[in-house]
Structures are given as C-alpha cells and as structure tokens.
Amino acid sequence: MLRPAERAEVPFREVFEAHAAYVWTTLRRLGVEERDVEDVTHETFVKIAAHLAEYDPSRPIRAWLFVFALRQARDYKRLARRRHEVVGALDTEETAAQLPGPDDVVAARETHALVAEALACLDWDKRAVFVACELEELPVAEVAESLGVSRNTAASRLRLARAEFTKAVRRLAKRREQR
Amino acid sequence: MNADSGLPPDVRALLDAERGHVEMPTAAKARLARRLSPSLHASAASGAKTIGGWKAIALKGALVVAAAAGGTFALRHERAPREQPALSVRVAPPPVAFVAPAAPAPEIVRAPEVASAPPAVVVRAPVAKPLDAAERLEAERKLLDEARDALQRGEPERALEATDRHAARFAHGTLTEERYALRVRALVRLGRGVEARALASEMASRFPRSFLLEGVQRDAETIP
Numbered sequence: 001m002l003r004p005a006e007r008a009e010v011p012f013r014e015v016f017e018a019h020a021a022y023v024w025t026t027l028r029r030l031g032v033e034e035r036d037v038e039d040v041t042h043e044t045f046v047k048i049a050a051h052l053a054e055y056d057p058s059r060p061i062r063a064w065l066f067v068f069a070l071r072q073a074r075d076y077k078r079l080a081r082r083r084h085e086v087v088g089a090l091d092t093e094e095t096a097a098q099l100p101g102p103d104d105v106v107a108a109r110e111t112h113a114l115v116a117e118a119l120a121c122l123d124w125d126k127r128a129v130f131v132a133c134e135l136e137e138l139p140v141a142e143v144a145e146s147l148g149v150s151r152n153t154a155a156s157r158l159r160l161a162r163a164e165f166t167k168a169v170r171r172l173a174k175r176r177e178q179r
Numbered sequence: 180m181n182a183d184s185g186l187p188p189d190v191r192a193l194l195d196a197e198r199g200h201v202e203m204p205t206a207a208k209a210r211l212a213r214r215l216s217p218s219l220h221a222s223a224a225s226g227a228k229t230i231g232g233w234k235a236i237a238l239k240g241a242l243v244v245a246a247a248a249g250g251t252f253a254l255r256h257e258r259a260p261r262e263q264p265a266l267s268v269r270v271a272p273p274p275v276a277f278v279a280p281a282a283p284a285p286e287i288v289r290a291p292e293v294a295s296a297p298p299a300v301v302v303r304a305p306v307a308k309p310l311d312a313a314e315r316l317e318a319e320r321k322l323l324d325e326a327r328d329a330l331q332r333g334e335p336e337r338a339l340e341a342t343d344r345h346a347a348r349f350a351h352g353t354l355t356e357e358r359y360a361l362r363v364r365a366l367v368r369l370g371r372g373v374e375a376r377a378l379a380s381e382m383a384s385r386f387p388r389s390f391l392l393e394g395v396q397r398d399a400e401t402i403p
Binding site (some may be wrong): 020021024025038042045046056112114115134148157159165166 | 185186187190193194196198200201202203207208209211212214215316387390394
C-alpha cells in the first residue's frame with residue numbers, strides 16, 4: 001500500500017462527475033428511499049471529500065466509494081430518517097428520463113423494479129452483503145471488514161440472502177404473470 | 180466474482196441486467212453539483228497541489244458544505260467547547276485591580292448598584308472570540324496540514340510537534356483520527372516502533388471503523 005505522500009492526487013470533481021450516479025444507485029439498492037436519496041448522496045460526497053486524500057489509487061475506486069455508501073446507508077437506517085411525507089411527482093418524471101431508449105424502457109424498468117422489490121424483501125444486514133457481493137462483486141472478506149463482522153458471518157448472511165432473494169424473485173414474477 | 184454463488188441462472192441474469200442500471204436523474208445530479216460546488220471548485224483550482232494541499236481544500240470545501248447545510252453534518256460529532264471562556268470577576272469593595280492574562284487593558288463595566296451594598300465592579304478580561312465550528316475545524320486542519328507537510332519534507336520531529344499542538348488544543352477534535360494517523364507515521368519515520376504500534380493500537384480501540392486504520396497499522400508494522 002502506498003503511503004499518502006506517494007499517492008497520486010484524485011480530484012474530487014472527477015470523482016463526483018464519474019461516480020455520483022453510482023453512489024446514488026448504490027444507496028437506493030441499500031434501502032435509502034427515493035425521497036431521501038439526494039440528501040444522503042450529498043452527505044456521502046461530503047464525507048468522500050473529507051477523506052479523498054486517503055484514497056489509494058492502486059485500488060478500485062468503486063469498492064472504496066461503496067464503503068462510504070454502505071456506512072451512510074447503515075446510518076440512514078439507524079436514524080430511520082423520514083424527513084418528507086410525500087414523494088413528489090418530479091422524482092418519477094426525472095427517473096423516467098434516465099431510462100434507455102423507448103424499445104428498452106419497459107424491459108429495463110421491469111427488471112429494475114423486480115430487483116428493487118426483491119431486495120426490499122431482505123433485512124438490512126443480508127441486503128448489504130447481497131448488494132456488495134452480488135451486484136458490486138466485492139470479495140466477501142472485504143465486505144465483512146467494511147461491515148465490521150467476521151467473514152463467516154458475512155458468508156452466512158450472503159448464503160441466506162441468495163436464498164431469500166431467489167425466493168422473492170420467483171414470488172414476485174409469478175404475481176406479475178397473474179396480473 | 181461470486182461465480183459459485185448458487186444463484187439460478189435466470190436470477191443471475193437478472194442481476195447482470197440490473198448491474199448496469201443507473202437511476203440518478205440528471206436534474207438531481209445538477210442540484211447536487213450546486214450543493215457541493217465549494218468542493219468541486221476547490222478541486223478544479225487545486226491544479227498541481229500536493230496531497231496535503233488537496234486535502235486542505237477538500238476539507239475546506241466540506242466545511243463550507245457543512246455550514247451551508249446547517250453545520251450539522253461534518254461537525255456533528257463534536258460539540259466545540261469554548262476556546263477561552265469569557266472571564267468575569269465580581270469583587271467588593273471597589274475598586275479592584277485585575278490583571279488579565281496576556282491581554283490588553285481590561286474593560287471595566289460598572290454593574291448596576293444594589294441598595295445597601297457597595298457597588299460591584301465587573302472586570303472582564305478581553306479574550307479571543309470563541310471559534311465557531313467552521314473556524315475550529317479550519318484551525319484543526321491547519322495544524323494537521325503542518326504535520327503532513329513536515330512529514331513530506333522528511334521532518335518527522337516537526338510533524339510530532341504539530342500533532343502535539345493539535346492534541347493540546349483539540350484533544351477530542353473532529354480530526355482526531357487524522358492526528359493519530361499522522362503521529363503514527365511520524366513515529367515510524369523516527370524509528371520509534373514500540374510507540375507507533377502502541378498508538379496504532381490505541382487508535383484501533385478508539386476508532387475501530389476508521390478508514391485510516393488499515394494504513395496506520397500497516398505503517399506501524401513496517402519497523403521492528
């Protein structure tokens with residue numbers, strides 16, 4: 001590992017421009033509600049700015065950023081922040097504007113909705129490990145360290161999360177077919 | 180990475196499709212950029228600054244952002260004690276001579292008179308204005324930048340001195356983790372391995388989830 005003095009500089013602007021959407025999406029996957037995600041993303045980037053000099057560019061930046069998102073989402077859950085009572089219609093319109101071209105819109109939206117709904121069926125501990133390992137493809141050991149749990153605990157949560165997620169997907173898909 | 184996941188192929192395919200999903204609205208990104216603009220502009224202006232210089236700017240940006248957000252975010256885990264509490268001395272009978280510590284002439288305010296009692300004299304020593312949270316963090320940052328710069332110049336003794344000053348002024352400051360990290364690094368550079376490891380261990384118990392801990396512990400183990 002490089003000492004800080006030997007590390008290259010990583011400008012915050014570049015990190016924000018390149019990875020804001022990643023942090024936002026990760027926070028949503030980790031259970032931050034749509035009405036809160038902008039504020040939580042902001043808070044996450046304030047922390048990232050404060051710690052950026054400690055980032056080692058020889059390591060993947062997304063794995064590094066993921067840890068910030070993970071901790072922020074954990075704090076969010078602990079605080080159970082619910083600052084807004086109503087979700088504005090703007091959110092839906094804006095999200096729709098981000099989706100792919102017309103031909104893919106329905107499929108992409110359905111896939112995302114299905115995954116989001118299945119993730120919501122997991123409790124936070126399992127959800128965090130599942131998102132980290134299966135969507136972010138981070139090693140279990142690294143995830144365990146980030147969460148402050150043993151590797152065995154993380155592996156066990158992952159195993160249970162996979163089973164629960166699969167079950168949830170089957171159930172939700174079946175329900176959709178019946179509509 | 181988790182190929183042996185035990186997930187059925189169709190579920191894995193679902194996750195593969197989801198992995199590329201980006202949810203953030205363009206307008207939200209623009210709003211966030213505005214909210215973070217102090218940090219972003221600082222970054223753009225930093226040019227060829229050193230890591231220390233960059234960190235200084237990043238922290239300053241974070242400060243401004245925190246202040247703009249009500250000062251509750253980056254600074255929330257510390258209630259800043261007053262640096263030098265205003266000193267008020269009430270004595271009777273008057274007059275009283277009071278010498279303020281290392282200060283210009285004291286301001287003498289005559290207190291309201293009380294019946295059947297000699298008038299009291301309130302002597303207030305002129306003191307430095309207490310730092311607000313932002314100024315306090317800025318002061319912390321300056322001290323630690325000094326330590327960091329000293330390390331980069333190959334002067335670990337000076338780095339230790341700067342961290343000593345930080346510890347004296349801000350024993351439980353916002354940047355205490357950073358102080359630990361810099362002290363360990365300075366001790367390592369001075370070849371004081373036992374102290375470095377002891378300090379790293381203390382840091383681990385105080386800040387078990389610190390982002391800096393891994394590097395600090397590794398540094399501490401580099402010398403016998």
